[in-house]
Structures are given as structure tokens and as C-alpha cells.
Amino acid sequence: MKGLPYKIAGLLLILFSLSYGLWTKVPELPIIEQSIRNLFYHVSMWFAMVAMMAASFGSAIGFLTSENLALDRRSISLAETGMFFSVMGLLTGMLWAKFTWGAWWTNDPKLNGTAITMLIYLAYFVLRNSIDDPRKRARISGVYNIFAFVMMIVFIGILPRMTDSLHPGNGGNPGFNSYDLDNRLRLVFYPAVLGWILLGTWISALRYRIRNLEE
Amino acid sequence: MKNTWVLVRRYFSQEVRNSNVLFSLGLYLVGVAYLIYLLNGGGVPADKVWNSLLWMVVFFGAIQLSSRSFEYESNDYFYYYQTIAGPAATIIAKLLFNGGYIAVISGTTWGLFSIFFGNPVFNTALFGLALLLGSVGCSVVLTLTSGVAQRTQGNATLGAILALPLLLPILQLTSVLNLQAIVGVPTVEALNLLVSLAALDLGIGLLAYLLFPYLWQD
Numbered sequence: 001m002k003g004l005p006y007k008i009a010g011l012l013l014i015l016f017s018l019s020y021g022l023w024t025k026v027p028e029l030p031i032i033e034q035s036i037r038n039l040f041y042h043v044s045m046w047f048a049m050v051a052m053m054a055a056s057f058g059s060a061i062g063f064l065t066s067e068n069l070a071l072d073r074r075s076i077s078l079a080e081t082g083m084f085f086s087v088m089g090l091l092t093g094m095l096w097a098k099f100t101w102g103a104w105w106t107n108d109p110k111l112n113g114t115a116i117t118m119l120i121y122l123a124y125f126v127l128r129n130s131i132d133d134p135r136k137r138a139r140i141s142g143v144y145n146i147f148a149f150v151m152m153i154v155f156i157g158i159l160p161r162m163t164d165s166l167h168p169g170n171g172g173n174p175g176f177n178s179y180d181l182d183n184r185l186r187l188v189f190y191p192a193v194l195g196w197i198l199l200g201t202w203i204s205a206l207r208y209r210i211r212n213l214e215e
Numbered sequence: 216m217k218n219t220w221v222l223v224r225r226y227f228s229q230e231v232r233n234s235n236v237l238f239s240l241g242l243y244l245v246g247v248a249y250l251i252y253l254l255n256g257g258g259v260p261a262d263k264v265w266n267s268l269l270w271m272v273v274f275f276g277a278i279q280l281s282s283r284s285f286e287y288e289s290n291d292y293f294y295y296y297q298t299i300a301g302p303a304a305t306i307i308a309k310l311l312f313n314g315g316y317i318a319v320i321s322g323t324t325w326g327l328f329s330i331f332f333g334n335p336v337f338n339t340a341l342f343g344l345a346l347l348l349g350s351v352g353c354s355v356v357l358t359l360t361s362g363v364a365q366r367t368q369g370n371a372t373l374g375a376i377l378a379l380p381l382l383l384p385i386l387q388l389t390s391v392l393n394l395q396a397i398v399g400v401p402t403v404e405a406l407n408l409l410v411s412l413a414a415l416d417l418g419i420g421l422l423a424y425l426l427f428p429y430l431w432q433d
Contacts, residue, residue, distance in 0.1 A: 064429050112387075119380035126376060130367045140366050143426045147359060148381065150422060154415060155384040 003205070010198025017044070017192030024188055031100060038096045039185060040192045045089030048196035052082030052204065053121075057149040060142040070212070072138035075145060076128065077207035081200045083121050090114055110167040113156035120148045134215075218300045222308035230316075236283075240276065244320065247272050248327040262335050262397050269321075269328055270390055274382070276320045278375050281313060281357035285365040297431060306358070306427040310420060314354035321346045337399030344409065345396060349389030352416045356381045359423045362430050388412050
């Protein structure tokens with residue numbers, strides 16, 4: 001099996017974060033209470049998503065400069081995995097919001113950014129499906145992918161900092177850094193992020209190889 | 216640079232000569248503004264609603280405009296222009312033309328809204344500037360996405376689907392600025408947002424300029 005070490009490392013890190021995340025001691029805060037543990041499960045999804053989308057963006061640039069169709073297949077495989085993580089991030093976030101804010105959905109810049117990101121990548125999938133010629137499809141969807149990724153970063157990374165938000169870490173609300181005085185949260189959070197990114201790489205690699213066989 | 220101006224002039228003269236299109240766009244703007252007036256029972260909408268209605272009208276006008284952005288350049292004509300002018304001149308000319316056009320659409324809509332619903336804008340200069348920068352941003356996104364849609368054999372709805380999510384960051388930023396202008400925030404205090412919007416326009420404009428040639432290699 002190719003790349004066995006990273007696959008095992010990814011699985012172990014995820015197992016560690018899933019189990020130790022439930023059991024480690026967390027800061028006791030009003031309203032948030034135990035739901036602070038969602039940091040390990042929800043925020044790590046977004047980190048994994050951005051990593052997948054960034055890799056997909058990089059592969060799209062690689063295709064446009066080299067005209068190598070394998071890079072295009074890598075790009076779409078990574079974008080699909082990123083989409084999966086964004087759905088997971090959305091669901092875990094909605095669950096958290098229901099218990100903490102009392103609503104499944106609020107008009108918040110972070111949530112709007114998520115909705116836009118999903119719309120952008122769904123449009124990307126629609127675009128790919130509407131072109132038959134592989135080389136043309138790769139080039140045109142590559143152009144869209146690059147443009148879309150930049151817009152997504154602007155929307156989720158820059159605009160929320162300029163407007164008010166209820167979300168932790170935005171609009172004057174403290175992020176987890178300020179509670180995490182003894183690095184206990186970080187000890188679970190960073191392994192979770194790394195583990196999910198490794199698992200995402202694995203999923204994408206499988207999808208990429210299926211595509212290669214189909215060609 | 217010379218080629219760009221020739222192309223921009225050609226696009227505009229083509230638009231003026233084809234007065235049917237211009238007329239239908241004007242009719243659309245007046246018709247929709249009046250429709251809102253009727254549905255609203257002749258009342259004056261609140262500032263926020265006024266602003267969002269304005270952008271809805273401009274948005275659909277701009278989508279309609281961009282969907283025929285490459286209409287005259289399907290296939291043979293396009294290769295002819297590409298060969299004599301080059302892709303760089305073409306994209307800049309398209310951006311300028313669409314930007315100017317959307318600015319005219321949004322200015323006209325502002326005028327029509329002022330007639331039907333009154334003009335709630337306090338800081339006119341800021342509002343106009345935001346409208347202009349927003350139009351430029353919309354033009355960049357719409358020019359690129361209509362180019363993309365055109366390459367998939369002219370699927371008009373696809374253009375709208377591709378453009379919609381990408382337009383939202385620009386429209387949101389512009390509309391925040393517009394609301395500030397309505398409330399009467401001095402231009403100096405909105406400078407931060409204005410510069411951000413201008414930088415966003417410039418950044419995506421540059422990106423579109425770099426990406427455009429890749430769309431047309433066959």
C-alpha cells in the first residue's frame with residue numbers, strides 16, 4: 001500500500017482527537033459549557049476544507065501552466081473532498097449554533113461565507129459537467145477554480161473581519177486562544193486538523209486513482 | 216493600448232447602432248422600477264429595502280447585459296478579433312465597456328428610484344463612488360464568467376449560476392458603503408471600506424486579465 005505511514009498517522013490522529021476530545025478537561029464557560037469541545041470536531045473541518053481547496057487551486061494553476069491532464073483530475077478530486085468537509089463543517093456548526101445561539105441558522109458573516117463557498121464549488125461542478133472535451137473542460141474549469149478560490153478567501157477570510165459577527169474569534173468575540181491558557185485545547189485541536197487533512201489527502205488520492213482508471 | 220481604445224469604441228458604437236437592445240434594457244429598468252412602485256402601493260420603502268431593491272434591479276440588468284457580452288463574437292468573428300487585437304486588448308476593452316455600461320445602468324436605476332421613491336442618499340459623492348466601484352467589480356466577475364459560459368457553447372443560465380456566488384462579496388461590500396452614504400457617514404470615515412473595495416476590484420481585475428488568455432486556447 002502506497003503512503004502507508006501517512007494514512008496510519010492520519011487515522012491515529014483522528015482517533016486520538018475524537019476520543020481524547022470527549023475526555024480532556026475543558027475551560028468552564030457560561031452558555032458555551034461543554035459545547036466548546038466542538039472546536040475539535042467543527043473547526044478542524046474548515047481547516048481541512050481550506051487545505052483541500054487550496055491544493056485544488058494549486059493543481060489548477062499547475063494544469064494551466066503545464067497542460068498535464070493528470071493535474072486536472074487531481075484538482076477536481078481535491079475539490080470534491082473539500083466539498084465533503086464543508087458539508088460536515090456546516091452540519092457540526094449548525095448543531096452547535098442550535099444549542100449555543102438557539103437557532104440553526106443566523107445572519108452571520110461566517111455562515112454567509114460558508115453558504116457562498118458551497119454555492120461557488122457547486123457551480124464549479126455544474127460547469128465541469130457541461131463540457132465534454134476533457135482538455136477544454138480542464139482549461140475552462142481551471143480558470144474558474146482559480147478565480148473562485150480567490151473570491152472565497154476574500155469572502156471567508158477578509159470580509160468577516162470588517163463586519164460584526166456573533167461567531168467566536170470574530171467581531172470582538174474572543175477565539176479559543178484566550179481560554180486556552182494551559183494549551184489543553186491545542187493539544188487536541190492541532191492533531192485533529194492534521195489528521196483530517198491527512199485523511200482528506202487519502203480520500204482525494206483514491207478518487208484521483210479512480211479517475212485515472214476511468215480515462 | 217491603441218487596440219483597446221479601438222475595441223471599446225467599436226463595442227459602444229455597436230451598442231448604439233443596435234438601438235433595439237439599448238431600448239429593451241431601458242424599458243426593463245423603467246418597467247421593474249414601476250413594478251416595485253406598484254407592488255409597494257406607492258409608498259416609500261425603508262432605506263435598507265430601497266438599497267437592496269436598487270441592487271436587485273442593477274444585478275439582473277448586469278446579468279442580462281453580460282449574457283450577451285460575447286454574442287457578437289461567437290466562433291469565426293472571435294478568432295478574427297483575437298488575431299488582429301490579441302487577448303490582452305480584448306479583455307481590457309471588455310472590462311472597460313462592461314464596467315461603463317453597468318455604471319450607466321446603476322446610475323439610471325438610482326435616477327429612476329429617486330423619481331419614484333425619493334432619494335434618501337445623504338452623502339451623494341460617497342454613494343456615487345461606491346456605485347462606480349461596485350460596477351467595476353461586477354464587470355470583472357461578469358466578463359470572466361460570461362467568457363467561461365460562452366466557451367460551453369452559449370449556455371445563458373450557466374453564466375448566471377457561475378456569476379452569482381462570485382458577485383456576492385462585491386455586492387455586499389458595495390451595499391455596506393451605500394448604506395453608510397444613505398445614513399450620511401462622511402467620506403473620510405468610509406475611506407477604509409472604499410480602499411478595500413477598490414483593492415478588491417484591482418485584484419480580481421488583474422486576475423481576470425491573467426486568466427483570460429487561457430480561456431481561448433484551442
